[in-house]
Amino acid sequence: MNIGQHRVVITGLGAISALGIGAVAQFQKATACTSGIAAFNRATAIPVDLACAALISEPYMLNLEASTLGMFDRVAHLSWLVANEALEHAGINGLSQEDLERSCIYWGTGFGGSGALDNTYQDLFLKGKDRARPFTVIGAMANGATGLLSMQSGFKGPSLTYSTACASSAHAIGEAYRSIKHGYCRRAIAGGAESLFNAGPLKAWEALRTLANPDQENIASSCKPFSKNRSGLVLGEGAAALILENLEDAQKRGANILAEIVGYGSSSDAMHITKPDFMGQARAMRLSLEDAQVNPGQIVYINAHGTATGVGDISETQSIKAAFGDDLARSLHISSTKAIHGHTLGAAGALELLITVQAMQNNIAPGTAFLKVPDPECDLNYLPEKSLELPIPYAMSNSFAFGGSNVSLLLAREVG
Missing domain, CATH: 3.40.47.10 (Thiolase/Chalcone synthase)
Structure with a gap:
């Protein structure tokens, strides 16, 4: 090849x-x-x-x-x-x-x-x-x-x-x-x-x-x-x-194609070993969009890192706004599946991307379980407690780690 x-x-x-x-x-x-x-x-x-x-x-x-x-x-x-x-x-x-x-x-x-x-x-x-x-x-x-x-x-x-x-x-x-x-x-x-x-x-x-x-x-x-x-x-x-x-x-070979990976963004905060920097996270998202040559407005669903820590969830909310702009960020459908399978650490990115692939195939964005009490500082559409049926042509999955390592993966449903 x-x-x-x-x-x-x-x-x-x-x-x-x-x-x-x-x-x-x-x-x-x-x-x-x-x-x-x-x-x-x-x-x-x-x-x-x-x-x-x-x-x-x-x-x-x-x-x-x-x-x-x-x-x-x-x-x-x-x-x-x-x-x-x-x-x-x-x-x-x-x-x-x-x-x-x-x-x-x-x-x-x-x-x-x-x-x-x-x-x-x-x-x-x-x-x-x-x-x-x-x-x-x-x-x-x-x-x-x-x-x-x-x-x-x-x-x-x-x-x-x-x-x-x-x-x-x-x-x-x-x-x-x-x-x-x-x-x-x-x-x-x-x-x-x-x-x-x-x-x-x-x-x-x-x-x-x-x-x-x-x-x-x-x-x-x-x-x-x-x-x-x-x-x-x-x-x-x-x-x-x-x-x-x-x-x-x-x-x-006639394979059943489930989705296409079209973008990958990776960045380092270079700030703090455990405290996330929302600008570093936003940079990973922007890099994945640039790699994919996809307009941010085409993204329908984001599988968030969403660990349920006090600082982390606020930082991720800020990072999505920084990457997409406030208005566009509010139109996104976002959820964290860690609410039900826990934080699987080194396996988390793969597990959540796998769920995202299936979300695209089935046109269902998973909800964020147990989100009954909204946090005013996490004010995006995190799909509280209920999944939503909708077409998902493009989706993003985010993983943010101790050490300030950030990854954003971007998927397309249709392979033309």
């Missing part, structure tokens, strides 16, 4: 989260505004004061050998589960050697194999053992999931891991898009995964004091993005994968 400009389309989806197993389950729960958040009930070696979480319900099935299961961390297991679903959904199989060598993996994770590392600390410091488990390094390393995806899929092109906190999988998808667009690869498994419900990471998040207080009346409604009575984010685990291909290859 010649180096040049290629259009990039999405042909397969796979996902798992507290909302259920499979890509379809995510969208069904998102449009029904049905929450997967519950009381935290997973045992940890050290007591953790975590009131609510978005945990994946067991069991889930994997077509992995026992030795492979034991070697890799849970985050890698979830990664292959969703990548396998996406590959099957896309109908990709029987690729030639040349095609495999031009097939790539772009994967994101914030905490990587935190379970493998946490187990080692327990063995050494709680149980008094004098050695770590043999495959601790493989389980803990950030690119463990990426390596497993490469081996299971047979993809022999670059396999790259991105770790930019909450923007990890959004960056992975954006960079996969660029690689295919400029002809460096033909197709890619792109997305991310996170599984961090282990004592060490949870104690760290507890200390940061950004987690939501449990809703005493309904714990499932503890995450309230853009609401006046929001109290913080709810941690979730999950994974999502998208199959990206150049348009020529997808059409040649």
